[in-house]
Amino acid sequence: MTDRPDLPVNPVFAALDTPDLDQALTWADALRGHVGGVKAGLEFFSANGADGVRRIVDLGLPLFLDLKFHDIPNTVAGAVRAVADLGAAIVNVHAAGGPAMLAAAREAAEQSGGASRPLVVAVTVLTSLDDADLTAVGQAVPARDSVVRLAKLAQSEGLDGVVCSPAEITAIRAACGNDFKLIVPGIRPNWAASGDQKRITTPTQARDDGADILIIGRPITGTEEVGAAASRIASDLGINR
Ligand code: C5P
DSSP: OOOOOOOOSSOEEEEOOOSOHHHHHHHHHHHTTTSSEEEEEHHHHHHHHHHHHHHHHTTTOOEEEEEEEOSOHHHHHHHHHHHHHTTOSEEEEEGGGOHHHHHHHHHHHHHOOSSSOOEEEEEOSOTTOOHHHHHHTTOOSOHHHHHHHHHHHHHHTTOOEEEOOGGGHHHHHHHHOTTSEEEEOOBOOTTSOOTTOOSOBOHHHHHHHTOSEEEEOHHHHTSSOHHHHHHHHHHHTTOOO
């Protein structure tokens, strides 16, 4: 089994939310030295595939490949091996895929080559779903109870952490302890527009509440000078470089 990688000192991962490879590369290049890593998701991957991922990884920034796998265990294991081989530092799956799928994802990451395996984290309940949506798809409510139950399930199957909203940090930290990684979007510096994010918190507050990685998109990529915006967030967090 390969070792779990250490997290970067700078907890900020910038979300490269674009299908445009040149745009993503321009952002990532300008962000080197100002963020701990970058995140690319389904929008980027669907447009640019494995080659696009390799181009980002080649820039040398840790990459969270946010593809939220959810399928039968054998298929998810194959997908995790494939993205681990591309050099992703963090990959994710839906906790609702169940214990066998979670265990298969973890085992696949452990079998992957390279100096260190990717972190494997779970999505619990999508923050776009409210209790009425969960009732509509036959899932238990309230959402908060499902979030904690799914986080504990992910932890018991050996996953490294979960993606959660700022509002969920305290409950998951209490249930899963200090070693479980919490990756948190919905972050807004107090000098940035909130956009469509409803329940937001500042980078400092999220870090102080117990977040390990802060996913920040538009406050960085919506500016002309992405490096300067990321640098301002780093200095808000007291990170000097
Ligand atoms: O631009 P913004 O900072 O809102 O981007 C946040 C990023 O985190 C986006 O990539 C978004 O898809 C992702 N995300 C989120 N809320 C979640 C899960 C992921 O905003 N619950």
